[in-house]
Amino acid sequence: MxxxxxxxxxxxxxxxxxxxxxxxxxxxxxPDALVCELHLSEHRGTVTLTAEAQAPHATRGVYSLTVDHRSAGGRSTMRQGGAFDLKAGERGVLSQASFAARARDLSAELTLNANGQSTTCSALTL
Structure with missing residues (x-):
């Protein structure tokens, strides 16, 4: 055989x-990974999106946030980015944005780049 x-x-x-x-x-x-998170809250027709990063060691890097809003009236895209500087173990808010929208009409992607490492968080529909 x-x-x-x-x-x-x-x-x-x-x-x-x-x-x-x-x-x-x-x-x-x-345990030594760079971590990104997207948080969402919705209150009386306003959606607030918070983008956060956390690192176990002191870290400097850059972030890029893209938020798409789709509704019956059309589509809009917000792009934002910049530098961040985190202390060891610190969780930092990179961006916070509010939208007159419903949570289901938003999608978002957050990318972090630091120390040769890249990580992405995304939500097709929040």
Whole structure:
């Protein structure tokens, strides 16, 4: 009997195990990872979006935030970016924006770049 079916099965199992390991890695960031978060609050027709970053070590970098608003009246896009400077373990607010909208009409993406590391948070519909 040929060893080819066993080799193929071993490769499939190895690939599946590696993919599962990557999914776990992405779901639980490394303790020294740069972390980004998007927070949303909605009150009386106003939606407030807060973009935050956290790093375990003192970190300087840049951020880029894009927010798309879609409604019956059309579409608008807000882009914002700048520098940030975090102390070790500090959580910092990078941006906060309010919209006369419904939360379901917004989508956002926050990208952080620091110390050769990049991380992105996104929400297709908040």
């Amino acid at each position: 040929s060893a080819i079916p066993y080799t193929v099965a071993a490769l499939v199992i190895t690939g599946t195990t590696c993919a599962a390991g990557l999914a776990t890695l992405q779901a639980h960031p490394a």
